[in-house]
Amino acid sequence: MTQRVLTGITTTGTLHLGNYVGAVRPAIAASREPGAESFFFMADYHALIKCDEPDRIERSRLQIAATWLAAGLDTQRVVFYRQSDVPEIPELTWLLTCVTSKGQMNRAHAYKASVDANVAAGEDPDAGVTMGLYSYPILMAADILMFNAHRVPVGKDQVQHIEMARDVAQRFNHLFGKGEDFFVLPEAQVDAEMELLPGLDGRKMSKSYDNVVPLFEGGAKGLKEAIARIVTDSRLPGEPKEPEGTTLVQLFDAFATPEQRAAFRAELRAGLGWGEAKQRLFAQIDAEIGPMRERYEQLMANPERIELILQEGAAKARAIAAPLLARLREAVGLRRFQALATAAAPVAKAKSALPVFKQYREADGQFYFKLNAADGQLLLQSQGFAQGKEAGQWVARLKREGVAALAEAPVQRAEGLAEAALHEALAALMAAESA
Numbered sequence: 477m478t479q480r481v482l483t484g485i486t487t488t489g490t491l492h493l494g495n496y497v498g499a500v501r502p503a504i505a506a507s508r509e510p511g512a513e514s515f516f517f518m519a520d521y522h523a524l525i526k527c528d529e530p531d532r533i534e535r536s537r538l539q540i541a542a543t544w545l546a547a548g549l550d551t552q553r554v555v556f557y558r559q560s561d562v563p564e565i566p567e568l569t570w571l572l573t574c575v576t577s578k579g580q581m582n583r584a585h586a587y588k589a590s591v592d593a594n595v596a597a598g599e600d601p602d603a604g605v606t607m608g609l610y611s612y613p614i615l616m617a618a619d620i621l622m623f624n625a626h627r628v629p630v631g632k633d634q635v636q637h638i639e640m641a642r643d644v645a646q647r648f649n650h651l652f653g654k655g656e657d658f659f660v661l662p663e664a665q666v667d668a669e670m671e672l673l674p675g676l677d678g679r680k681m682s683k684s685y686d687n688v689v690p691l692f693e694g695g696a697k698g699l700k701e702a703i704a705r706i707v708t709d710s711r712l713p714g715e716p717k718e719p720e721g722t723t724l725v726q727l728f729d730a731f732a733t734p735e736q737r738a739a740f741r742a743e744l745r746a747g748l749g750w751g752e753a754k755q756r757l758f759a760q761i762d763a764e765i766g767p768m769r770e771r772y773e774q775l776m777a778n779p780e781r782i783e784l785i786l787q788e789g790a791a792k793a794r795a796i797a798a799p800l801l802a803r804l805r806e807a808v809g810l811r812r813f814q815a816l817a818t819a820a821a822p823v824a825k826a827k828s829a830l831p832v833f834k835q836y837r838e839a840d841g842q843f844y845f846k847l848n849a850a851d852g853q854l855l856l857q858s859q860g861f862a863q864g865k866e867a868g869q870w871v872a873r874l875k876r877e878g879v880a881a882l883a884e885a886p887v888q889r890a891e892g893l894a895e896a897a898l899h900e901a902l903a904a905l906m907a908a909e910s911a
């Protein structure tokens with residue numbers, strides 16, 4: 477079975493070298509593997525939680541989209557979109573919000589950190605806490621569950637959110653699934669790589685430490701200047717240096733083959749100067765990043781090209797999201813109006829007039845089913861199935877879910893039959909099923 481892999485990036489800033497090595501590069505590599513179906517998106521609704529500067533939001537989502545594309549994302553293979561282009565996501569967020577316990581949200585790390593900071597500062601515990609921040613994990617659960625992702629590559633700080641998504645999925649399945657699972661339970665995937673790249677001062681590379689190496693910002697010059705600021709010891713050229721564990725060598729490693737890594741270490745041990753070593757590091761990184769930077773600049777100069785790509789991505793995403801959401805709406809009772817079957821018609825009477833499914837096999841060896849009205853009139857005709865079991869499963873689902881299953885079911889309405897008549901027949905069957 478194909479594994480669905482999904483990840484989002486909050487669009488509040490630009491990406492640095494640590495993001496590239498830890499997230500973008502491995503995600504793109506994974507998306508090229510056979511058997512994986514990848515979903516990447518700009519979490520711009522999440523960005524609104526942290527940022528109320530419209531221009532910054534606009535700039536960041538454009539820059540981040542351009543970065544992914546420049547880094548080699550193949551949008552034919554993956555589904556690449558902006559969260560805010562898929563209205564099914566906030567709609568699902570609400571359905572999930574209604575089954576999420578407040579107590580569980582109280583325990584979310586991001587929210588708790590704000591409360592703790594407030595308390596420590598002697599403020600009201602909820603000072604500056606918006607409902608957006610509080611409900612952040614539910615929106616994230618909707619991101620994941622909307623596409624039934626199996627695996628979610630994230631940093632360690634996000635693992636709790638994935639666990640919350642599993643919980644909510646389970647609760648929803650249990651409450652509304654009637655034995656069927658609407659949602660796959662997602663797994664967090666934390667790669668060691670994600671955390672490792674050190675910043676200029678040797679601590680983890682992070683905006684909040686002001687120690688980042690920019691990815692494309694500032695061009696080749698910006699990269700060179702950042703590298704010049706890497707902290708080293710004071711050994712002079714000619715003196716042997718211990719390469720292991722130094723920031724410079726760790727950055728080098730992230731862009732080098734095993735042979736290049738060994739050669740670089742040997743040179744440092746033989747006395748290569750730090751200044752020279754920094755030039756090597758620059759050349760090594762720029763060999764990979766340089767061509768991407770060129771593509772990045774071209775894309776940034778042609779935002780309408782990116783817009784088009786993302787519109788296509790949104791269409792692909794919605795083609796998956798909309799049918800699932802239709803089933804969920806049906807499941808929670810947000811249904812198209814029809815006579816309330818159990819109240820309106822006594823079951824015994826309804827039964828006598830119920831339409832019937834018939835399963836059969838044709839001369840072509842395939843299995844089929846059809847739905848006939850009580851008087852024998854054809855209502856629905858299925859396509860052929862290789863397995864009888866498959867036909868049986870569709871019959872069961874149509875009985876259980878009625879109209880909600882119709883959009884996905886491989887069936888055709890009988891010629892000349894009004895849609896309303898078919899819907900009525902399915903509703904009657906469904907009512908009889910649940911009676």
Ligand code: TRP
Pocket residue numbers: 482483484485486519522615616619620628629630634
């Ligand atoms: N919260 C994630 C972060 O800050 C971003 C994100 C939003 C995300 N929705 C997601 C990641 C869904 C994975 C899956 O890193």
